[in-house]
Amino acid sequence: MYVILTSKPGQFRSEPGAGMEPREHYDYVLCGRVRARFVVAELQAASRVRIVDEADPAAVNEVPSKFLPSFERLEQARGELETLVRFGDLDAQLVRHEPPAAPVAPAAPATPRITFINNKERQVSAPANSNLLRVSLREQGGIPFKCGGGVCGTCKCRIVLGRENTDAVKPKERKILDEAQLAQGYRLACQTFVHGDIAVAW
Numbered sequence: 001m002y003v004i005l006t007s008k009p010g011q012f013r014s015e016p017g018a019g020m021e022p023r024e025h026y027d028y029v030l031c032g033r034v035r036a037r038f039v040v041a042e043l044q045a046a047s048r049v050r051i052v053d054e055a056d057p058a059a060v061n062e063v064p065s066k067f068l069p070s071f072e073r074l075e076q077a078r079g080e081l082e083t084l085v086r087f088g089d090l091d092a093q094l095v096r097h098e099p100p101a102a103p104v105a106p107a108a109p110a111t112p113r114i115t116f117i118n119n120k121e122r123q124v125s126a127p128a129n130s131n132l133l134r135v136s137l138r139e140q141g142g143i144p145f146k147c148g149g150g151v152c153g154t155c156k157c158r159i160v161l162g163r164e165n166t167d168a169v170k171p172k173e174r175k176i177l178d179e180a181q182l183a184q185g186y187r188l189a190c191q192t193f194v195h196g197d198i199a200v201a202w
C-alpha cells in the first residue's frame with residue numbers, strides 16, 4: 001500500500017511515522033516556485049502521519065494512516081499525484097528529486113550502532129534518536145511488528161545491551177509489559193528511540 005504525504009513550505013510539513021517508508025519525493029512547481037512537496041510512502045504497517053505547523057513547530061497533529069487515501073501500487077499513487085497537480089494550462093510541473101539531506105546539527109551526538117541479535121547479530125548505524133522499529137524496517141533488522149502504534153505488542157523485544165541509550169518507557173508500553181519485563185529490559189520497538197549503541201533481541 002502507498003500513501004501520499006503533502007507539505008506546504010512555510011505552512012506545514014507531513015512526517016512519516018513508524019511503519020511508513022518514504023519511496024519517492026516530488027516538488028510541485030508552479031510559475032517557477034515550489035508550492036508543495038509530496039512524498040509517496042510505502043505503508044508497511046498501520047501508522048500515523050505527524051503534521052507539523054511550520055510557524056509553530058509545537059503544534060503537531062497526528063493523523064492515523066487509515067484516514068489517508070491509499071493505493072495498491074506505486075504507479076497508482078504516481079497517477080494520483082499527476083491528477084492533483086493538473087491545473088488547466090497553468091505552468092505547473094511535478095519534479096521528482098532525491099530525498100533532502102538531513103540537516104547537520106553542530107553538536108550532533110554520535111551515531112548509534114544497533115545490533116539485531118536474532119538476525120545473525122546484524123549491526124547497523126542510525127541517526128541519533130531514531131525509532132527502533134523504523135531502523136529495523138529500513139535496515140532489515142527483522143524485529144516482528146504489526147500495528148506500528150504500540151497496541152498489538154508484536155514488536156516486544158529486549159534491550160540486551162545499552163538500555164541507558166534508550167528513551168523513557170511510554171504509558172502504551174506499560175499497558176503491554178509488566179514491571180518484571182520492564183525491569184529485564186523489555187520494550188516495544190515501535191515506541192522506543194535510541195540515542196546510543198544498543199543490542200536488541202526478540
Ligand code: FES
Nearest residue numbers: 148150151153190
Ligand atoms: S508493532 Fe504493534 S505494538 Fe509495536
